[in-house]
Amino acid sequence: MEKYKEIIPEYKAFQKEVEKDPVASVRRNNLKARPDFEEKLAKDFEVEKSSWNKDVYRLGRIDNPGTSMLHWRGEYYVQEESATAPVEILNPKPGDHVLDTCSAPGGKTTQIADKINNTGIVVANEKSGQRMKSLHANVYRTGAFSANTLNLDGRRIPEDTEYDKVLVDAPCSGEGNNCRRKEKAASEQQTKDISKLQVDLLKKALNLVKPRGTLVYSTCTFSPWENEQVVSKALNDTTSLERIKLDFNHCRGLESFEGEEFGSEMDKTVRIYPHHLKSGGMYVAKFRKKS
Ligand SMILES: C[S@@+](CC[C@H](N)C(=O)[O-])C[C@H]1O[C@@H](n2cnc3c(N)ncnc32)[C@H](O)[C@@H]1O
Incomplete structure (x- = not known):
């Protein structure tokens, strides 16, 4: 990514982030999510809400966000x-x-x-x-x-x-x-x-x-x-x-x-x-x- 050094401000922060494992996140699917969605999600994962998208939940740097029953029931979609x-x-x-x-x-x-x-x-x-x-x-x-x-x-x-x-x-x-x-x-x-x-x-x-x-x-x-x-x-x-x-x-x-x-x-x-x-x-x- 060196070729983009000139165009990415805060290049050090960028480089530091890309060296880490990605933060997994899911988007609540309001067509299927039940009223206890947040409660159930918090039982399966350590959850942090997105600051700008009310439907997005960050689950930390994990590699298995699709393992919960909530996923199979279509209550969330695994999405960056x-x-x-x-x-x-x-x-x-x-x-x-x-x-x-x-x-x-x-x-x-x-x-x-x-x-x-x-x-x-x-x-x-x-x-x-x-x-x-x-x-x-x-x-x-x-x-x-x-x-x-x-x-x-x-x-x-x-x-x-x-x-x-x-x-x-x-x-x-x-x-x-x-x-x-x-x-x-x-x-x-x-x-x-x-x-x-x-x-x-x-x-x-x-x-x-x-x-x-x-x-x-x-x-x-x-x-x-x-x-x-x-x-x-x-x-x-x-x-x-x-x-x-x-x-x-x-x-x-x-x-x-x-x-x-x-x-x-x-x-x-x-x-x-x-x-x-x-x-x-x-x-x-x-x-x-x-x-
Ligand atoms: C970035 S991915 C789309 C991801 C998708 N929008 C999502 O959010 O899940 C781009 C998609 O375009 C498809 N694609 C490639 N060439 C295409 C074409 N000429 N017309 C339509 N789709 C094309 C690829 O097969 C791929 O599935």
């Missing part, structure tokens, strides 16, 4: 605290029609279904047939029955329907998580190659947003080629970026990197580094479709 931010930013409301273009294994799809209280519709699309299995299992376990699944390349979703809200949680090089799991980092070339697919997925998804509707683009990587560069390439006359406000420590998007200019608008987007929430890295941008 930072990974809950994109849907919080998208802010789906009951009755909304929402498209999730890259949805397996369903962490954010099930979070959207919870937010809309299973009213409205969530179209959960996923390209990989293999990963559809985990998506279906999670939709079933969590009772996210407003979710309708679709097995298409996100670049080929028919344009016969427009959505109030769209999420593009793009396939990415995963630097925000693999640095903590001590996995091999993607090469500079790999991150540049995947950015072409990300631009195509994002441009396509922007066509599927209703006038005045919103779209959130997110990745779990640090690479500016997959984040700010993708967003700057997808912006056009029919869209604008909305400034994201968060109630926890975070960084703003980069206006430039290694001589490449992305524009001052990128300051409206956010970067969440592992030391901010003791969680994975995330990048999030919010688009508004003009009327």
Whole structure:
């Protein structure tokens, strides 16, 4: 991660956090959670509530958050605290029609279904047939029955329907998580190659947003080629970026990197580094479709 030393303020805190085991966290699924949820969770784990997301509970640096009966009953979903931010930013409301273009294994799809209280519709699309299995299992376990699944390349979703809200949680090089799991980092070339697919997925998804509707683009990587560069390439006359406000420590998007200019608008987007929430890295941008 040395290559990002210049762009990550508090680099020492960042480095210290990625050297530790990750803090496990779960998101309460309000579609299934019973009134004694917190009490039961506290019997199984040492629990700390998230400071900004009322549904998220930190369980410490453990490696088995899925062992509780609460998990099998669908009362919670094991999810990185930072990974809950994109849907919080998208802010789906009951009755909304929402498209999730890259949805397996369903962490954010099930979070959207919870937010809309299973009213409205969530179209959960996923390209990989293999990963559809985990998506279906999670939709079933969590009772996210407003979710309708679709097995298409996100670049080929028919344009016969427009959505109030769209999420593009793009396939990415995963630097925000693999640095903590001590996995091999993607090469500079790999991150540049995947950015072409990300631009195509994002441009396509922007066509599927209703006038005045919103779209959130997110990745779990640090690479500016997959984040700010993708967003700057997808912006056009029919869209604008909305400034994201968060109630926890975070960084703003980069206006430039290694001589490449992305524009001052990128300051409206956010970067969440592992030391901010003791969680994975995330990048999030919010688009508004003009009327
Ligand atoms: C970051 S993961 C999504 C995680 C998911 N949103 C969640 O919260 O659980 C990206 C997903 O995009 C899928 N994907 C890759 N290429 C795609 C494409 N062209 N169209 C749609 N999905 C694609 C991958 O198989 C992967 O499941």
